[in-house]
Amino acid sequence: MDHTPTIHDLAADLKISATTVWRALHDRPRVSAKTRARVLDRAKAIDYVPSLVAQNLSHGRTRTLGIIVPAIGHPVFSALIEEIEAVAFRRDYNVILCDARLDIAREIEYARRLLQRRVEGVIVVPFSKRSRQWDAHLVELQKRNVPVILLEHELPGNRFGQVVADNFDASFQMTRHLIDLGHRRIAFAFHPFHERDLVGRDRVAGFTKAMAEAGLTKQASFLPDACEFGARQALHYHPDKIAACFSRADRPTAVFAGMDMLAIRIMETLRELKLEIPRDVAVTGFDNVEFSQFTQPPLTTVQQPTEEMGRLAAEILFEGIEGKTRPRKKILCQRLPCRLVIRQSCGAPVSPPSL
Amino acid sequence: MDHTPTIHDLAADLKISATTVWRALHDRPRVSAKTRARVLDRAKAIDYVPSLVAQNLSHGRTRTLGIIVPAIGHPVFSALIEEIEAVAFRRDYNVILCDARLDIAREIEYARRLLQRRVEGVIVVPFSKRSRQWDAHLVELQKRNVPVILLEHELPGNRFGQVVADNFDASFQMTRHLIDLGHRRIAFAFHPFHERDLVGRDRVAGFTKAMAEAGLTKQASFLPDACEFGARQALHYHPDKIAACFSRADRPTAVFAGMDMLAIRIMETLRELKLEIPRDVAVTGFDNVEFSQFTQPPLTTVQQPTEEMGRLAAEILFEGIEGKTRPRKKILCQRLPCRLVIRQSCGAPVSPPSL
């Protein structure tokens, strides 16, 4: 076989027209049972596989979605991708994966390529909001009538469909939890992007609000800036900042880390400082990564509803895709609640320990 | 703007032919400088974005790869995807992600869809070799002149390009390491797919060979079957099997776990049995997942060269894509060495502890 057989090859073989072959293959009327059978037989014989490329061109639907994430490696993102991909698969769509690698220029380039590929919709976990024009490439997609769903990040203007976890509330609840346990001096160890995106910002804000509401003054909050993202998404951690914070006489009695991977490293540092968890210091995290249940002691943390978020994002996207012709509905912004996962890293063990 | 503008719209606007527009956009000769400028101006004004769908159809190249993995969530797979995607991006290709979810039927379905989409090449981390026909769908791709690279799994017939980690040797080395440390009774805790795929099988085989070579009889190996994959790729772990193994009078003095996640759980079980690591029992893992450096004590494990594997797979694939017309070269099978990562979970701490 020289090239992959087309509908025309089939037609030539059977000495009928491509139209008839098409009708037979798609079980349309206007073909005799006999011809239909001949076509199907022959199609099976040469194992005819229709070209989606050609179909795409002729009826203008690509059955393709784009997903842009800042880093595939992060378990939260891969969980989201997994859900989205599953929904797409069920609907007979495929997904083009774009790993922006924490690089806004790359994210923009991907947006352009997805446009060229005429994807029917895009789900983005945007990387950064540093610049004023951070979303120009996403607006561009919208302008072209490509539905865009933002995941994890919120955009005040609310031009897109959005699905976010309630990071603010979760952080607030977790801080309250610590306060309720009797802690007064609490450190919040920044998420690496605390100054850039709403995820980090909300986590800080929830903490700050809970502290303020409890009448705990600024002096009672410690805000060590102990990590950042480096090249290749490596988490750069600076134990000295934590060590400094916990070497003070009025050291905190609890640390709330902006992400689990940070909490895990902080636990290590605390052990080196001969501080016992949770007796001397309570520790909590954020994300509920798989390992957080295996730390010693197991880490109290926050679980984002990743499954629901991914599924919902995909479903809203498909609504947008299908309703493209109908009058556009009001854009949805779903804010889903997180769940505290109470383990033993803050003392006061709860029974039974949940996963 | 009603529909996305095409090259014909541009032509109509400027009252010239689509051919001329095309030549201007592609900087071909046979257009006057003036016309070229007019076209480029106008193209920028209406922000013309060429349709890759149409390009694909006309010159028969889709600039698209398919990647099929058994589970996106597994860090080894997402690391591989990351590398492959990066190579593809550099070459102006995009990647369709297929998450087979440990389901062979789904893997087959993906292979078919990728064929329909006329991807130029496919990289597969195959799921299972239970059935005799486990690779029929991959052979089908090859037949259609779509280069296929197998990752992580080896196929005796060697019909495809292949990139594998030397699991056998790594397992052998690790077992030797334990033997050299003086261990005589060693348990190998099975990888969940030890009976299905070569990854698991090779890890067992390497262990067995090292034991045999050291003159350690079958009585000295313990092979607890303590985990399996359940629905949604959850690792089902059975601590009782480990507990049983370590409650015997002649209990092993070391466990080699077929994967880190298992090692981590085994460490937990051992602690519950009041066995101290590494004093009473040495523990080693396989995979070097991020968390393995933070266990207590940090886990000695095996690092697969995932970056190199992903990159190499992609590069071999592109060789296949580009050489499709040229006479096909002998198919490559690359077997890359793993690296032991010695930490403290086997005692005899090595300085400095590496990552």
Place this chain on the structure above:
DNA sequence: CCATTTTGCGCAACCGGTTACGCAAAATCA
């Protein structure tokens, strides 16, 4: 100044599947 080459551009066909339309033969109905 004429012959030859080059330049600038358009026509039409193609990639592979889809679809409106037309038309003769067959089937159905009055």
Place this chain on the structure above:
DNA sequence: TGATTTTGCGTAACCGGTTGCGCAAAATGG
């Protein structure tokens, strides 16, 4: 039996970009 509908199939155009070819006008060369 004649009128009408239905059936079976083909023609041609289209989706949007690409490409071989042709042709007149302009540029170049002798």
